[in-house]
Amino acid sequence: MTDFDVVIIGGGVGGLTLALKLAQANIHVLVIEKANQPGKIYKGELLQPKSLENFSEMGVVEEIVANSWPLATIHTYEMKERKDGSLRTELYIPLHYHRLYSSFPSARMIPHEKLKELLLFKAKTYHSFTYWNPATFQDFSKINEENNEFNEATIYYKSGYRRITSSFFVGAEGRVSLMRKAMKEHGVTTHYNHQFLTVTFPRPEVFKEARMYATHREFIGLFPLPDNKVRSVMLIKPGDYKRMKDEGLHTFYEPFERFVPELSGYLESITSWKDIQLMIPIRHKTQQYVKGNAAIIGDAAHTVHPMAGEGMNMAIQDGAILGELLTWMYKEGTRQPQYLKLYEKVRKKRADRMSHLSHLSAMAYTWPARWYQQGRMFALKRLERHPVLHDKHMLNISGIGWWPYNGLDILRFFGLAKAYSLKRLKKKQWENIYSSHDDYPWKAK
Numbered sequence: 001m002t003d004f005d006v007v008i009i010g011g012g013v014g015g016l017t018l019a020l021k022l023a024q025a026n027i028h029v030l031v032i033e034k035a036n037q038p039g040k041i042y043k044g045e046l047l048q049p050k051s052l053e054n055f056s057e058m059g060v061v062e063e064i065v066a067n068s069w070p071l072a073t074i075h076t077y078e079m080k081e082r083k084d085g086s087l088r089t090e091l092y093i094p095l096h097y098h099r100l101y102s103s104f105p106s107a108r109m110i111p112h113e114k115l116k117e118l119l120l121f122k123a124k125t126y127h128s129f130t131y132w133n134p135a136t137f138q139d140f141s142k143i144n145e146e147n148n149e150f151n152e153a154t155i156y157y158k159s160g161y162r163r164i165t166s167s168f169f170v171g172a173e174g175r176v177s178l179m180r181k182a183m184k185e186h187g188v189t190t191h192y193n194h195q196f197l198t199v200t201f202p203r204p205e206v207f208k209e210a211r212m213y214a215t216h217r218e219f220i221g222l223f224p225l226p227d228n229k230v231r232s233v234m235l236i237k238p239g240d241y242k243r244m245k246d247e248g249l250h251t252f253y254e255p256f257e258r259f260v261p262e263l264s265g266y267l268e269s270i271t272s273w274k275d276i277q278l279m280i281p282i283r284h285k286t287q288q289y290v291k292g293n294a295a296i297i298g299d300a301a302h303t304v305h306p307m308a309g310e311g312m313n314m315a316i317q318d319g320a321i322l323g324e325l326l327t328w329m330y331k332e333g334t335r336q337p338q339y340l341k342l343y344e345k346v347r348k349k350r351a352d353r354m355s356h357l358s359h360l361s362a363m364a365y366t367w368p369a370r371w372y373q374q375g376r377m378f379a380l381k382r383l384e385r386h387p388v389l390h391d392k393h394m395l396n397i398s399g400i401g402w403w404p405y406n407g408l409d410i411l412r413f414f415g416l417a418k419a420y421s422l423k424r425l426k427k428k429q430w431e432n433i434y435s436s437h438d439d440y441p442w443k444a445k
């Protein structure tokens with residue numbers, strides 16, 4: 001008899017999604033979270049349609065919708081700099097979520113801490129949910145090396161060390177994962193030649209849409225949040241942060257005001273560099289997400305470049321799939337740890353694809369050169385104007401399915417392939433949406 005059925009280390013979005021799912025199935029779950037107050041650092045805020053579908057299945061989507069801002073279209077502007085430094089739009093590309101067959105055909109922006117608060121609030125309504133906070137996972141005090149089973153963990157909670165036993169342990173502690181270390185998983189890390197500055201500030205009421213602006217040497221993104229706020233990102237070169245801090249806050253305001261003059265006056269509400277966060281993107285891929293009776297989810301398993309806004313969604317979708325699997329294992333009385341591998345089977349392939357897509361999105365803005373911008377504009381134009389490429393892209397980033405890229409796409413890219421009829425296009429998209437069997441293949445067993 002163990003103290004808990006499942007212990008989750010880390011109460012971030014991934015850990016809380018999993019915990020809620022388990023609590024709803026009356027599985028005794030303990031979440032250990034070390035932060036004793038809402039995090040001050042900016043994290044993911046963009047929810048993709050698949051995450052909204054997952055939250056809908058968990059009966060928590062209404063609260064999330066009420067506290068978030070819809071993004072039906074991502075508007076991308078490629079700009080040219082005139083000799084006098086002013087800007088003109090060279091290319092405008094809208095990418096539409098409404099092309100998707102989803103009950104949630106839009107992305108939504110929600111403050112990261114608000115989402116966690118809503119998930120935690122809901123989870124606390126279930127008796128089988130236990131939350132230790134602040135509490136820190138230290139290490140495993142008992143491991144059975146023969147069958148790779150983790151039997152007992154040491155947790156620092158309420159001024160003392162406690163030893164707890166559990167049937168399953170899940171590492172959801174983000175990038176620096178002690179669980180991953182205990183599993184002796186290392187993986188591969190990619191570093192990038194750029195960094196980001198990010199901050200949320202008030203927006204004019206009329207600024208309602210997600211917009212990304214780029215010249216051959218600059219990139220900024222603006223994503224509206226509820227309560228007339230907007231989350232901003234600015235791409236910078238390593239070293240720029242220090243230089244900008246030395247020169248003054250105007251170096252941060254100016255690019256935004258140049259691209260979006262209606263933001264003048266709003267940025268000035270940021271009065272200290274302390275409010276602006278430096279974000280150093282990395283990509284980390286782990287080979288195995290499961291070992292014995294332990295699993296890792298979210299950033300602990302895979303960290304992705306933030307350009308495509310997928311990191312938080314991958315953590316949520318890991319939590320939803322692993323939660324559904326554990327629920328099934330408990331319901332069917334099949335609690336052998338080897339079943340956990342089914343979570344890895346479903347999620348690893350999807351996470352690797354998303355990681356690659358995010359990497360490609362990052363590469364599109366990596367080199368500050370005019371020829372590079374020309375190439376990006378050509379690619380963006382073809383992506384938007386060819387219905388198959390547009391639908392494929394939106395389906396793939398939304399997480400609701402995967403429409404594989406193939407040789408014909410190269411012809412489509414150059415305008416050489418015949419377009420599908422609308423009926424065929426719809427059918428193709430439909431065929432590539434994940435079915436319940438794709439998401440939960442064990443249920444058919």
Ligand SMILES: Cc1cc2nc3c(=O)[nH]c(=O)nc-3n(C[C@H](O)[C@H](O)[C@H](O)COP(=O)(O)OP(=O)(O)OC[C@H]3O[C@@H](n4cnc5c(N)ncnc54)[C@H](O)[C@@H]3O)c2cc1C
Nearest residue numbers: 010012013014034043044137173174298299309310311312
């Ligand atoms: C600076 C930054 C900016 C980002 N921006 C974006 C973005 O714009 N778009 C996007 O999609 N993604 C973004 N991401 C990524 C996204 O936020 C993450 O992918 C997502 O938060 C991962 O969720 P998670 O639950 O796996 O981990 P986390 O959100 O990192 O949560 C892990 C939790 O575990 C706790 N913890 C850690 N160690 C222990 C321990 N030993 N004991 C107990 N608790 C512990 C931590 O306190 C934390 O609450 C960003 C990430 C960072 C760091």
